[in-house]
Amino acid sequence: xxxxxxxxxxxxxxNPMVGLPHAEISKHKEHxxxxxxxxxxxxAEMPEYEMVHKGTGxxxxxxxxxxxxxxxKVLGPNSVVVMTPxxxxxxxxxxxxxxxKIPVLNCAFASAAATATGITGAYDAxxxxxxxxxxxxxxxxxxxxxxxxxxxxQGLSAAAERNDDFIFFCYNNEAYGNTGMQxxxxxPRHAITTTTPGGKTENKKNLPILMLEHQCAYVATASVSYPxxxxxxxxKAKDIKGFRYIEVHSPCGPGWKIPWSETIDMGKRAxxxxxxxxxxxxxxxxxxxxPTLQIAQGKVKPASxxxxxxxxxxxxxxxxxxxxxxxxxxMKDGIEKDLKRLLMRL
Amino acid sequence: MSKRIETxxxxxxxxxxxxxxxxxxxxxxxxxxxxxxxxxxxxxTGEFTGKYVxxxxxxxxxxxxxxxxxxxxxxxxxxxxxxLLHMHEILHYASGxxxxxxxxxxxxxxxxxxxxxxxHQDSISQRxxxxxxxxxxxxxEIYDSVFLAYKVAEKVDIPVMISYDGFLLSHSLLPFETxxxxxxxxxxPDRDPAWRLHPDIGGNFSNVAMAAEYSAYRHRLADxxxxxxxxxxxxxxxxxxxxxxxxxxxxxxxxxxxANVYLLSMGSMASEMELVATELTKxxxxxxxxxxxxxxxxxxxxxxxxxxxxxxxxVLDRNIAYGHPGGVLYMEARxxxxxxxxxxxxxxxxxxxxxxxxxxxxxxxxxxxLLEVAKA
Amino acid sequence: MLELRIHGxxxxxxxxxxxxxxxxxLAAGKEAQALPFFGVERRGAVxxxxxxxxxxxxxxxxxxxxxxxxxxxxENMLPHARxxxxxxxxxxxxxxxxxxxxxxxxxxxWLVDAEQIARDHGLTFGWDAYINVPMAGAIAKVIxxxxxxxxxxxxxVFKGKNAASNLxxxxxxxxxxxxxxxxx
Amino acid sequence: xxxxxxxxxxxxxxxxxxxxxxxxxxxxxxxxxxDSEKCNGCLLCWIFCPETLISREDRSIDLRYCKxxxxxxxxxxxxxxxxxxxxxx
Numbered sequence: 001x002x003x004x005x006x007x008x009x010x011x012x013x014x015n016p017m018v019g020l021p022h023a024e025i026s027k028h029k030e031h032x033x034x035x036x037x038x039x040x041x042x043x044a045e046m047p048e049y050e051m052v053h054k055g056t057g058x059x060x061x062x063x064x065x066x067x068x069x070x071x072x073k074v075l076g077p078n079s080v081v082v083m084t085p086x087x088x089x090x091x092x093x094x095x096x097x098x099x100x101k102i103p104v105l106n107c108a109f110a111s112a113a114a115t116a117t118g119i120t121g122a123y124d125a126x127x128x129x130x131x132x133x134x135x136x137x138x139x140x141x142x143x144x145x146x147x148x149x150x151x152x153x154q155g156l157s158a159a160a161e162r163n164d165d166f167i168f169f170c171y172n173n174e175a176y177g178n179t180g181m182q183x184x185x186x187x188p189r190h191a192i193t194t195t196t197p198g199g200k201t202e203n204k205k206n207l208p209i210l211m212l213e214h215q216c217a218y219v220a221t222a223s224v225s226y227p228x229x230x231x232x233x234x235x236k237a238k239d240i241k242g243f244r245y246i247e248v249h250s251p252c253g254p255g256w257k258i259p260w261s262e263t264i265d266m267g268k269r270a271x272x273x274x275x276x277x278x279x280x281x282x283x284x285x286x287x288x289x290x291p292t293l294q295i296a297q298g299k300v301k302p303a304s305x306x307x308x309x310x311x312x313x314x315x316x317x318x319x320x321x322x323x324x325x326x327x328x329x330x331m332k333d334g335i336e337k338d339l340k341r342l343l344m345r346l
Numbered sequence: 347m348s349k350r351i352e353t354x355x356x357x358x359x360x361x362x363x364x365x366x367x368x369x370x371x372x373x374x375x376x377x378x379x380x381x382x383x384x385x386x387x388x389x390x391t392g393e394f395t396g397k398y399v400x401x402x403x404x405x406x407x408x409x410x411x412x413x414x415x416x417x418x419x420x421x422x423x424x425x426x427x428x429x430l431l432h433m434h435e436i437l438h439y440a441s442g443x444x445x446x447x448x449x450x451x452x453x454x455x456x457x458x459x460x461x462x463x464x465x466h467q468d469s470i471s472q473r474x475x476x477x478x479x480x481x482x483x484x485x486x487e488i489y490d491s492v493f494l495a496y497k498v499a500e501k502v503d504i505p506v507m508i509s510y511d512g513f514l515l516s517h518s519l520l521p522f523e524t525x526x527x528x529x530x531x532x533x534x535p536d537r538d539p540a541w542r543l544h545p546d547i548g549g550n551f552s553n554v555a556m557a558a559e560y561s562a563y564r565h566r567l568a569d570x571x572x573x574x575x576x577x578x579x580x581x582x583x584x585x586x587x588x589x590x591x592x593x594x595x596x597x598x599x600x601x602x603x604x605a606n607v608y609l610l611s612m613g614s615m616a617s618e619m620e621l622v623a624t625e626l627t628k629x630x631x632x633x634x635x636x637x638x639x640x641x642x643x644x645x646x647x648x649x650x651x652x653x654x655x656x657x658x659x660x661v662l663d664r665n666i667a668y669g670h671p672g673g674v675l676y677m678e679a680r681x682x683x684x685x686x687x688x689x690x691x692x693x694x695x696x697x698x699x700x701x702x703x704x705x706x707x708x709x710x711x712x713x714x715x716l717l718e719v720a721k722a
Numbered sequence: 723m724l725e726l727r728i729h730g731x732x733x734x735x736x737x738x739x740x741x742x743x744x745x746x747x748l749a750a751g752k753e754a755q756a757l758p759f760f761g762v763e764r765r766g767a768v769x770x771x772x773x774x775x776x777x778x779x780x781x782x783x784x785x786x787x788x789x790x791x792x793x794x795x796x797e798n799m800l801p802h803a804r805x806x807x808x809x810x811x812x813x814x815x816x817x818x819x820x821x822x823x824x825x826x827x828x829x830x831x832w833l834v835d836a837e838q839i840a841r842d843h844g845l846t847f848g849w850d851a852y853i854n855v856p857m858a859g860a861i862a863k864v865i866x867x868x869x870x871x872x873x874x875x876x877x878x879v880f881k882g883k884n885a886a887s888n889l890x891x892x893x894x895x896x897x898x899x900x901x902x903x904x905x906x
Numbered sequence: 907x908x909x910x911x912x913x914x915x916x917x918x919x920x921x922x923x924x925x926x927x928x929x930x931x932x933x934x935x936x937x938x939x940x941d942s943e944k945c946n947g948c949l950l951c952w953i954f955c956p957e958t959l960i961s962r963e964d965r966s967i968d969l970r971y972c973k974x975x976x977x978x979x980x981x982x983x984x985x986x987x988x989x990x991x992x993x994x995x
Contacts, residue, residue: 036948036983043949043962050958054971055925058956060933061975065956078545082413093926095559098550101922103543105416106552107409108435114406117399118371118413118421119543125368125397125419131536132418137545155409158402227953261976264954351748416917444916462762483783503916514783517737519744519756540913549919563918570916614783621781705784 042228047073056099057091061260063224063250063267064088064171068100068142070227071169074234077102079138082116084109084147087177087252110151112143113159116166124165138238139166146176148247149185149207160214160243167237167244171224173252174204181255188275190327191314193255199317206338208247212281212345217242220280223249225267229289233280240282249276257313266311272303274335277342286345296339305332347589349523354515357485357522358424358450358508359384361492363394364530368419368537371399371410375429376462377512378452382424396420404429408436408447415445416551418542420496423447426512427454430468434475437505441476441567443552446499446506446537448492453613453664454512455700463701464511466613466665469641470674472507476567478574479642481612482510486522487639490585490593493525496534497581502574503539504567509641511614511664513701525589533588575643596645598637599652602627605634608653609713610679611662612638615697615704619662622709631717638675646682653683653690660716661694662709672696691720723776724865725786728857729803730795733765735854738879740771742858745875746867747775755780768802775865789815793861795836795853797821812904818864820853830904834860834895843891855880855888859895869896925971930957934974936989940965944986951978951987 051072052065064087072079080103083089089106093099107115120139126132148156148170156168175193176182182195186207190199211219217240222230230248237244251258251266258266270276271291278289294300306328309315318327352360358381362370372382388394396419401407404425411421425433430451440447455465469479480495482488488510495506510516543551555563575596582593597610601623609619609626616637626633636652638645653659663673670677676694683690693716698704726743730736740756747754758771772786792803792815808815811828819825820836836856845852855876862872872892880888931937940951945965952960954977959968967978979987 036950039950040946040948043953046953048962052958053922053924053926054958054968055927055930056957057927057930060956060973061977062956065958066954069956069958070953080543080545089553091927092550092553093920093923095553095555095918096920097926098553098920098922099926100550101548103545103548104550104553105413105543106550107413108439110405111409111436111439114371114401114409115413117401117406118369118410118415119417121371121397121399121410122369122414122417122419122421125414126417129368129395131368132542132544154402155406158406161402162399164399259976260973261980263975264977264981349748351744351754443918462760511783513760514757517758517760518783519740519754520780521744521748521753538913541915541917541919549917549921552918553920555918559918566916617781618783703784705787706782708784 039228046231047076049073049076051101053099053101057093058087059091059253059260061253061263062087062091063173063252063263064091064142066263067171067224067230067248067250070230071140071142071234072102074231074238075138075140078135079140080105080119082107082112082119082139082141082143084112084143084152085178086144086147087173088142088144088171090178109147110155112141112147112152113155113168116141116168117159117162117164120164120166141166141168143168143170144177145170145172145174145184145186148172149205157214160211160216160245163216163242165241165243167234167246170207170245170247171250172247173250173255175252175255177252177255190318190331192317193314203334208245211245212284212286215284216245218244218280218282220246221249221276221278222246223267223271223276223278224251225264226271226278229278236280255314257316258311262311266308269303269308269311273305273308274302274339275305275308277339279342288342288346292339296343305335347523347525349521351519351521352485353380353517353519354485354488354510355381355452355517356384357489358492359388360524361489362422363388364525364527365492365496365534366420366531366536367394367396367422369397369411369414369421370423371401371407372423373401373404373407373425373429375404375426377454377516378424378426378429378450380517381450381452404432405436408433408440411447412436412440412443412445415440415447416443416543418537418539418544420537421447422449424450424452426452427456427468430472431456434472437472437475437477440505442563444503444567446496446503448495448499448506448508451507451509452512452516453509461700462512464514464614464664464698465700466509466663469507469509470665473642473674476504476571477642478504478506478571478640480506480508480639481641482508482515483612483614483617483637484522485515485520487594488515489522489524493530493534494578494581494585497585498574498577500537501577501581502570504570504574509613514614523591529588533585571643575645578640594637594639595648596638596640597648597652598639599634600637601634602632603634604654605632606657607631607633607717608636608657608659609633609662610636610638610649610659610675612641612675613664615662615664615709618704618706618709621706622713625706625710626713644678644682649679649682650686650688653688655688656690658691658693658717658720659683660713661692662712663694663696664698666696666699693720723774723780724791725789726773726775726791726793726861726865727786727789727803727806727808728771728773728793728795729799729806730769732767732769734795734850735852736769736771736795739854739858740773742855742872742875742879743773743861745878746858746862746871749871749874750867752777753779755782757785759785768799770802770806791816791818791865793818793857794825795820795857797825800825800827816864818860818899820857824902831902832860832864832899833902834899836860836895839891839894839898842894843887845887845891855891856895859892860899863896863899869893872896930971930973931969934972935992936974936976937969937972937992938967938974938976938978938987939990940967941986941988944984946984946986948983950981950983954978954981
């Protein structure tokens with residue numbers, strides 16, 4: 001490790017925002033007129049129901065309640081959610097208060113999928129027996145990437161294989177946010193976390209593809225920055241019986257070392273650079289969504305990966321590296337290859 | 347009521363079938379496997395009408411049944427040895443969450459090294475998880491304990507573990523009397539929880555608590571665990587009245603009354619110990635065997651009441667309480683007797699580890715050795 | 723109480739044999755216990771099972787080390803039985819053997835050609851014969867369980883077509899088991 | 907639903923309420939001010955507000971809980987929301 005790198009690490013761990021082109025942030029707006037117009041008509045038609053009470057304990061600008069709000073609008077009040085230790089749980093409020101209007105079952109870290117399996121099975125059994133009256137509540141999980149990619153993966157894979165009837169939502173912020181940003185299996189290469197102060201040296205796993213290979217009823221990737229796309233995918237999932245997996249990309253202020261205001265913007269950049277792909281698959285039949293498809297096909301030029309990297313403090317070691325251009329070129333190459341592989345699955 | 351002769355695992359499966367289980371999840375492990383297979387067969391024939399999920403690990407099995415219990419289902423799972431250890435985290439969750447799960451643990455030795463045979467280290471390692479723990483010495487007790495377990499668990503909202511020795515009971519065939527379903531229905535009506543995970547009721551189960559709330563829940567669990575002793579006594583009486591069949595007490599004494607020497611143990615060993623007491627009495631030492639049926643909470647009052655002043659208590663454990671001489675029952679018995687005015691000599695030893703066969707002569711040797719120590 | 727120890731090979735139905743004997747004993751109004759001992763070895767490995775029958779409830783939970791009767795599922799199980807220990811001789815354990823000729827051991831001995839009986843009734847799997855049911859018939863005869871009790875046990879354990887051939891096999895064995903050495 | 911009212915609830919269960927973390931306006935250093943004249947009613951601020959504080963009908967903002975994250979201001983395509991220093995109008 002060079003002296004310069006060490007300095008950078010020290011600097012970035014003291015103040016994650018150091019060296020960020022703050023002033024320029026507000027100049028970049030990732031909107032275009034047609035997009036906004038299309039968005040607004042559909043937003044006006046979304047259900048009024050709000051799943052999350054005002055005033056949670058989440059960080060300012062946190063994507064988790066944003067995502068849950070949209071999920072709640074689709075699933076409505078007749079639903080129950082499983083949570084494992086995560087930012088969401090930490091910001092739920094302390095006993096005896098809860099910010100969620102629907103019932104929540106908090107369980108042990110590795111238990112998300114098996115817990116949902118238990119709930120959905122118990123509803124089936126008790127409704128059939130007549131001990132509780134239907135309609136059956138929608139059972140879903142809201143689990144971070146730690147509880148999905150890493151400690152919870154065994155149970156997740158097994159529940160998918162059994163085709164248990166629930167929706168597994170992973171809100172992926174690409175690190176263990178709750179414990180203060182340690183690396184996870186979803187952390188991209190080069191990202192600084194508290195356990196990878198020199199930048200992560202391994203690639204992230206492509207978990208959505210792993211879930212796709214489970215051939216389950218429905219698998220989709222989504223982003224908090226694309227609320228209609230997420231809404232539509234949840235709505236589709238709601239009407240399907242069996243195991244459904246939806247991974248919601250959720251840029252994290254403290255984790256990515258971006259200002260609170262940039263959550264949504266960064267999520268859009270992730271999609272528009274191709275770093276996060278939007279797709280869905282019913283029973284293993286893949287559809288690649290816009291704009292990922294167009295980027296993958298080369299019909300739309302991807303957004304600047306340099307900017308995406310430079311705007312995030314967690315990539316400071318890349319931004320400041322003398323090999324920056326090469327690293328970013330490698331990253332681009334990796335993204336292109338991933339998208340090509342995705343296209344080949346069509 | 348009809349008399350049958352089956353394996354211990356089949357006896358347990360038949361009771362599970364009669365108990366009206368709504369939800370079961372399990373993962374195979376020797377020597378539990380034939381129990382979950384038997385219930386899978388019942389599910390295949392339609393006799394078992396609950397939901398039976400074949401999960402990928404014991405951790406998931408306990409997670410699933412705990413969750414199903416939160417929904418209000420009557421749930422069951424079974425395991426052994428490493429499986430129980432793998433569940434450990436969720437055992438705390440189920441008791442802390444006051445979820446009345448019932449589980450059979452088929453006692454087996456734990457790693458390392460690998461060993462398949464009877465040993466209580468697995469269940470006693472769960473001593474402080476907040477689970478109530480029943481031990482069995484024959485198939486009748488296995489069968490009856492299932493109903494007793496649900497009765498108490500659902501009354502106090504604390505999970506119950508029923509333990510019985512691997513192979514010695516799980517795979518051996520012994521006769522037992524079944525109870526008519528109508529009687530069981532009367533004893534165990536459908537579960538009617540005060541709270542359940544359902545949108546009509548609401549509630550966030552087990553979110554983060556601050557110290558004050560947390561400690562209140564934990565103290566309440568501790569208090570209710572102790573109070574469950576009386577619930578066990580009452581529930582055993584109720585079962586006796588309904589079935590007309592005498593049930594063993596929480597500590598069942600057999601052999602000479604007013605003995606000088608008492609032999610306390612639990613599990614299959616406790617049955618063979620009756621023969622040891624008879625043998626000792628033949629040798630001129632008035633002995634009585636004490637079979638412990640309920641290990642958690644420990645029936646201290648029963649023990650103190652049974653033992654006459656000046657008697658000797660020999661405690662044999664199929665486990666080791668590392669860092670303390672002997673096993674957990676020895677520790678427990680000494681603790682129970684400390685406050686008593688009676689002068690009782692207590693000696694203990696660990697025997698039968700890893701399934702070392704405990705014949706009358708093996709047990710007699712150990713008891714005589716301890717009696718020599720008592721004299722010295 | 724009578725204690726019996728069975729020596730056989732894994733996968734040949736020793737567990738079912740124990741099940742049959744227990745159920746037959748129960749049908750005969752007796753208390754009984756069957757205690758198979760499993761090693762970690764698999765099909766074909768040498769295994770043993772204990773069987774106790776009594777007029778009063780059985781309290782033992784351990785294996786039998788001084789059985790009254792030794793049942794050898796195959797002639798070549800004798801060394802294994804000796805290894806496990808039993809008293810050999812006129813006053814020692816009675817031996818029941820599946821075979822055409824007696825084994826070279828002291829004491830009372832009963833013989834049954836369980837193998838042939840099994841084959842006669844089509845109780846085979848590949849090259850192997852299921853000798854457990856005929857052996858149950860043979861053991862029942864030696865320890866004094868009535869044939870009707872064996873038949874009722876066979877009917878509980880086997881269903882349908884299997885029950886008929888197994889019943890025949892049990893009867894054949896019961897009727898052809900003969901004392902070939904010792905005793906009165 | 908056969909819920910037994912007599913039995914005490916022993917499970918550790920919390921109930922939903924507004925403001926679990928108190929009035930989180932204390933967390934902010936800036937507050938969002940909407941210029942109704944500029945607002946084109948696209949509803950992006952409404953959907954993206956993590957705390958459900960913006961009304962879909964009139965885009966009024968419940969400032970009692972606003973943490974000042976500024977996502978609304980950032981995402982407004984017509985710059986109708988301005989972040990104002992706390993204490994200033």
